Amino acid sequence: MxxxxxxxxxxxxxxxxxxxxxxxxxxxxxxxxxxxxxxxxxxxxxxxxxxxxxxxxxxxxxxxxxxxxxxxxTVSSSLSMLEEEKEAISKQMQHLQKLQKNVEHRLNNIHSALSLPLDKIHLRNIPPRHCHRLPEGYETEEEMDLLIKQLINLNQNRLYIIGSNQIGTIVSLPALLNKGTLSYQSVFLIDDEGSDIIDGGDYLCVTYHGSYEKSAYWGQQLTQYAHTHNFTIHGNLLEILWIDIHTTSDESEYITQLQLPIK
Missing domain, CATH: 1.10.1660.10 (Multidrug-efflux Transporter Regulator; Chain: A; Domain 2)
Incomplete structure (x- = not known):
């Protein structure tokens, strides 16, 4: 040798x-x-x-x-180093397990999004959801991406990859009904450790493919449906991004769900 x-x-x-x-x-x-x-x-x-x-x-x-x-x-320092190695490996394993859980969660969400019924209004009872919220409006997707990054930074313990359907926005219902425009009031990130809460209760929901501009049409349809069926609208419109630019560059593949709180 x-x-x-x-x-x-x-x-x-x-x-x-x-x-x-x-x-x-x-x-x-x-x-x-x-x-x-x-x-x-x-x-x-x-x-x-x-x-x-x-x-x-x-x-x-x-x-x-x-x-x-x-x-x-020495023997002593080698033992100490091995103990440190053991602890470091344990932390890496925890990190990888957390990452694996995150990947599995995201895979399940994408598969769930692809199976959602499209263009059909239905009633859902949704429990309260903890979230991080930024009370800032935006006009462009680039502005929203910056806000999303700020939201993610609020909880460094969470791992977010390839986007997350837990991201949503609050759309002003008065602006939509009076002017026919989409006015985004705030963004939120659903997270069990979030300090804010989205109220639980009954929501009229609809899911659609394609451009976010369709939210204006479907928001008005939800409102009309609520009035026709004698529901009382109880707040602004929630726009949940199930599949967005973080998952696909093809806008036609976007999947968005609107949730209108009612009583």
Whole structure:
């Protein structure tokens, strides 16, 4: 077996960039010997250190932590390092389990959205929903994206990927009925840890495909349906984005649900 390896061999063997290996040398973690021709020669001891670096870096240890351990390691420090590794791996597992749950939730939501009945008004009883809310209106999708980012930042413990059908907006019903325009009053993010609450109760609901502009038409249809069936409207219109730009770039694939609170 070879006793020394060149930097290119080490880089290929471990999938570590040459620049990274040189950096480890600069900070004194590994100390290759020089051949007569000036090439770096890495020993079996250096390879062991690269193993440690690779494993500890993969679970989030800093280079300073690794450097201190490698420069002076004993049975005691090895035991301590293994305990820290165990804790770090446990945290990573928790993170991955949380991410997996988030992915499964989003998959279920998309499948559920695709199975929703379209263009049909129906009555639903919806329980109270905790949420984060920003009482700021917007006019463009770009403005809404900024507000959504602010909402997500309100709970750093949640993981949001590829959008979320838990995002919604409040549409002014007076503006819709009097002017026929969509006036977005606020945005919300349904979250069990949210400090605000969307009232539970009966809602007239309708789901449609396509552009958000259809909310004006369907909002008026919900209002007319409520009057025809002698319901009393009890608040503004909720617009829930089941499938939006975060899931598809094809506007025709958007799925939006309107919820009108009634009594």
């Amino acid at each position: 070879k006793n020394f390896f060149k930097i290119g061999e080490i880089s290929k063997l471990y999938g570590i960039g040459v620049d990274s290996i040189r950096y480890y040398e600069e900070i004194g973690i590994i100390k290759p010997k020089r051949s007569e021709s000036g090439y770096r020669h890495y020993s079996i001891h250096d390879i062991w250190k690269l193993n440690v670096i690779r494993d500890l870096r993969s679970i989030g240890f800093t280079m300073e932590q690794i450097r201190k351990y490698l420069n002076h390691h």
